[in-house]
Amino acid sequence: MALQIYNTLTGKKEEFVPLEPGRVKMYVCGITVYDLCHIGHARSAIVFDVICRFLADLGYQVSYVRNFTDIDDKILRRAGAEGVDYRTIAKRFIQAFHEDMDALGLLPPAMEPLATDHIPEMLEIVRRLVEKGVAYKAGTDVYFSVERFPGYGKLSGRDLEDMVAGARVEVDENKRNPMDFVLWKGSKPGEPTWESPWGPGRPGWHIECSAMAAKYLGAPFDIHGGGKDLVFPHHENEIAQAEAAFGTSFARYWVHNGFVNINNEKMSKSLGNFITIRDVLESVHPESLRLFVISKHYRSPVDFSDDTVGEAERGLERLYATVEAAQERSAKDGHADYPDDALKKQDVELYEKLESLPVLFYEAMNNDFNTAQAVGYIFALQRNLQRFLDKFGRKNLKGPSARLAARSADSLVKHCRVMGLLMLEPEAFFEGQRKLKLKTTGISEEELSDLIAQRHKARAEKNFAEADRIRKQLEEKRIQLEDSPEGTKWRVSLQPIIA
């Protein structure tokens, strides 16, 4: 089955046909850089990262552009509050954004343009719109006249009359229609300003994305993405400006991700349920957050809680643990090849899961990036593989058994990596996980190994009361000890994130 993408513009899943064979041009609205990013931004970034990786996996060359809005009221307000230049604020949060995205393991876009570097391109669009009579100057501002663009409302599925009737926008004497939106704002004293044919000022928000997308991808381009909340007015306005100015369609497929909620409510500063990416990554592995995100369909809202993130984390650990065990125990014999029949004889169910995973995986992903279903298929293989390994106790696998286990592990890794998961060697993952988790308990590695050694001694002396006392002491710090033939291992349970 060919790739199907749900297109907000038509409200339907459509077969994806790129404008240029073998190439996908994708623009995703980035952030306004005035504060740290929260987990809603993380979801959006992860969703489009997975889309990007999947398209690349299908063989497309992906041109991915994501902008920064680096001039805006909120940036100016913060700059004013701190008594610094707005560029200082923008620079600080662009850097923070990059740190967060790197920490999340996201592929960098091909291009990350800044709004303020594209004022001439924006002015050119405004010029064309004014020339065509679709925009007008009023006072010190230039507005887009929604009545002059017949398609206005087509993305968000509203018509102009309804919008005007229910409009909650401020009445502005300058506007001909309450829904008209600003393209160019006359600057107030002390604000950053650029020269223009309509007087000194700065660009409106929507014009940036139209200008940068058109510059780097041309119009029309293939995919335009962003959060659901951008559908109206931002994307609606982008379409209006760009199509009116260029006389062509703007973007073919409009893709919008759902929100992250906390306790079933949208995250917002006023509700005090605002969680930054940094807050989460302090105690949660980035791939856990990724698995959490892709366990849900990208268009559905997702509720973030300690429980649901913890579930994702345990799932990820099991995935890594199974892969590690399979790799280790098939290391010797896993590379020799055997006929399919010989492998199948080892474990019919595992063999069938292994054979069917590629088909099912691509079927799910091709169906509007159904990562949740794809993850389900991956866990089905993981479960069968783990069960197979357990049949052999702790022994290493030989011959066709080793080969079957090795191939299953390879398949898990390969398919997970298409979604940006299982990117680490298991050993490195667990090492990182131990360090990260231990840090949240306030116990040092030395203290812990001392306590484990003490307990080991107590156990050797059959002083189980003392051994259990130490175990309990550590459990209070969320550290769980696991005795195994290879010695005592430990794991740390999740530190609550939500207060």
Place this chain on the structure above:
RNA sequence: GGCGGCAUACCCAAGUGGCAAGGGAGCGGUCUGCAAAACCGUUAUACAGCGGUUCAAAUCCGCUUGCCGCCUCCA
């Protein structure tokens, strides 16, 4: 007020006409000094409710209820 979305087991969640994926938690068992992990078994005659279409519906249509989002900056 206008527009849109969602409702599947204890929890999370996939499934858009033909035997209800997957994960987590629970319970019983194997293993273990005890635990934990892992494995085995088990947990929806059923998909908010009512009505309709169909040989066949969680899936399509209508109505009802509940929750959420957008309409103002917002991923």
